[in-house]
Amino acid sequence: MSTAAVNVNRSLFKGLNLRQKTLLILGLTSFLLLAIVVSSLFIDNESLPTDFGSKNLSPSLEHPFGTDWMGRDMLTRTLKGLGLSIVIGALASLISAVLTVILGLLSSAGKAADSFVAWLVDLTLSIPHLLLIILISIGLGGGAQGVIIGVASTHWTSLTRIVRAEIKQLKTQDYIHISRNLGKSKWWIATKHILPHLIPQILLGTILMFPHAILHEASVTFLGFGLSPHEPAIGIILSESMRYLSAGYWWLAFFPGLSLLIVVLTFDLIGENLGKLMDPKNAHE
Amino acid sequence: MSLKGENISFGYKKNNLILNNVSISLDRGDVLGLIGDSGSGKSTLCKILAGYENNYQGKVSIDGKEVPKKGYNPVQLVFQHPEKSVNPKWKMKDILNEGSNISQDILDSFGIKKNWFNRWPNELSGGELQRFSLARALGPETRYLIADEITTMLDAITQAQIWNMVLDIVKERNIGVLVVSHEKNLIEKICHKVVYFKDINNVKHY
Numbered sequence A: 001m002s003t004a005a006v007n008v009n010r011s012l013f014k015g016l017n018l019r020q021k022t023l024l025i026l027g028l029t030s031f032l033l034l035a036i037v038v039s040s041l042f043i044d045n046e047s048l049p050t051d052f053g054s055k056n057l058s059p060s061l062e063h064p065f066g067t068d069w070m071g072r073d074m075l076t077r078t079l080k081g082l083g084l085s086i087v088i089g090a091l092a093s094l095i096s097a098v099l100t101v102i103l104g105l106l107s108s109a110g111k112a113a114d115s116f117v118a119w120l121v122d123l124t125l126s127i128p129h130l131l132l133i134i135l136i137s138i139g140l141g142g143g144a145q146g147v148i149i150g151v152a153s154t155h156w157t158s159l160t161r162i163v164r165a166e167i168k169q170l171k172t173q174d175y176i177h178i179s180r181n182l183g184k185s186k187w188w189i190a191t192k193h194i195l196p197h198l199i200p201q202i203l204l205g206t207i208l209m210f211p212h213a214i215l216h217e218a219s220v221t222f223l224g225f226g227l228s229p230h231e232p233a234i235g236i237i238l239s240e241s242m243r244y245l246s247a248g249y250w251w252l253a254f255f256p257g258l259s260l261l262i263v264v265l266t267f268d269l270i271g272e273n274l275g276k277l278m279d280p281k282n283a284h285e
Numbered sequence B: 001m002s003l004k005g006e007n008i009s010f011g012y013k014k015n016n017l018i019l020n021n022v023s024i025s026l027d028r029g030d031v032l033g034l035i036g037d038s039g040s041g042k043s044t045l046c047k048i049l050a051g052y053e054n055n056y057q058g059k060v061s062i063d064g065k066e067v068p069k070k071g072y073n074p075v076q077l078v079f080q081h082p083e084k085s086v087n088p089k090w091k092m093k094d095i096l097n098e099g100s101n102i103s104q105d106i107l108d109s110f111g112i113k114k115n116w117f118n119r120w121p122n123e124l125s126g127g128e129l130q131r132f133s134l135a136r137a138l139g140p141e142t143r144y145l146i147a148d149e150i151t152t153m154l155d156a157i158t159q160a161q162i163w164n165m166v167l168d169i170v171k172e173r174n175i176g177v178l179v180v181s182h183e184k185n186l187i188e189k190i191c192h193k194v195v196y197f198k199d200i201n202n203v204k205h206y
Helices: A003-012 A018-041 A074-107 A111-126 A129-139 A143-152 A157-171 A174-181 A186-222 A234-245 A251-278 B042-049 B092-096 B104-110 B126-137 B156-173 B184-190
Strands: B002-010 B019-027 B031-035 B057-062 B075-078 B144-148 B176-181 B193-196
Touching: A018 A074, A018 A251, A074 A111, A074 A143, A074 A157, A074 A186, A074 A234, A074 A251, A111 A157, A129 A143, A129 A186, A143 A186, A157 A186, A174 A186, A174 B075, A186 A234, A186 A251, A234 A251, B002 B042, B019 B042, B019 B176, B031 B184, B042 B075, B042 B144, B042 B176, B075 B126, B092 B126, B104 B126, B104 B156, B126 B156, B144 B156, B156 B176, B156 B184, B176 B184
Parallel strands: B031 B176, B031 B193, B075 B144, B144 B176
Antiparallel strands: B002 B019, B002 B057
């Protein structure tokens, strides 16, 4: 970080300690994302009137993101698209997290189950990720359902690996052995000793999965294998605008792309700050 | 009334035994010292006696009966590093009372203060944590205590304090203690009997 940024940071958060600062950032970013989702819910097709009298306008005060070749306001379209992307990302990461927990617990059940989980992870990772999403999405008939299932069923691998390794490492800890010697059952140890160590990992992993899922959804849609063209997804907007870029209509790709980037970075920021809050070493400072 | 390990053999690899035909016996109320070199297998023997290790040959028994695999183990092992034997995500009062509710007498004799209870393990020193580990291991059902170099990392004064407390409690409760250490002086001072590990282990390393 440059010194200017540090200075801004300092004066912006004057008088706040690290915890308050983290909570503030978390609150602001969550509010931004929530606002995008909620506002996109209120946008229906009537808010996107086709108006050939104002087509291909460059950004102005009336249309901050410009208009497209059918005269639709790009800001409204982008908001709608982002809302859809975030919802798909949320669904996909939630399903992935559930899969991770199930597979993580399965891997701790025994040697055969553990090899099975490891094999499943390797199998999924051995196919190029984007290709796998496209295959699943097409296999399920495309559309929102296909994309969600495709993105959800391919993102659990890295988190499962982390959780599996964490469980393995925890099981060799002295305090786990001591707990067993103090007469505690396997289930008791799993819920009281092991789970508290896994919850931060799973929560953080899920949140950091969001940007991946959103980007994959957008790229699959951009390539034309995802959502159908009449849905206002970011991927659709971007792939449509490609045709107009050479004609100098730069705002069609620039603003939606920038907004996607901001949403992705916002999720990263949330993950990072949540990590700061939950790290056992500084959680109680 | 004794904890017996008979003809115990153990190795992580075949043809490379760490323990060969080791027999050891600890009576209740006894304080038995075990002296041996680093890496000679003392800790492994401790783990086997306390039921931490399963793939060994031989027999561990209490009064002729096998040690129960489930439930509270009457043989409790205390390790050298207290910071590893506590869950860093638990508060001290939960750690202390994990096995059973530890009586106020034990807390008093170990000098464990009530205001430590709401702290996290990384806010206490090694000596303080080791007191918690010992108090936790001395629940009402404990009959034998295996102390695997429990004071090695502490300074001389804390060592003396902790051993005085432990010896008082085990005397009162008639608990058998196996004291494992390199330090001859310590063992000679506190133990009724001393065993040299190389005399009971039949592995020819050297």
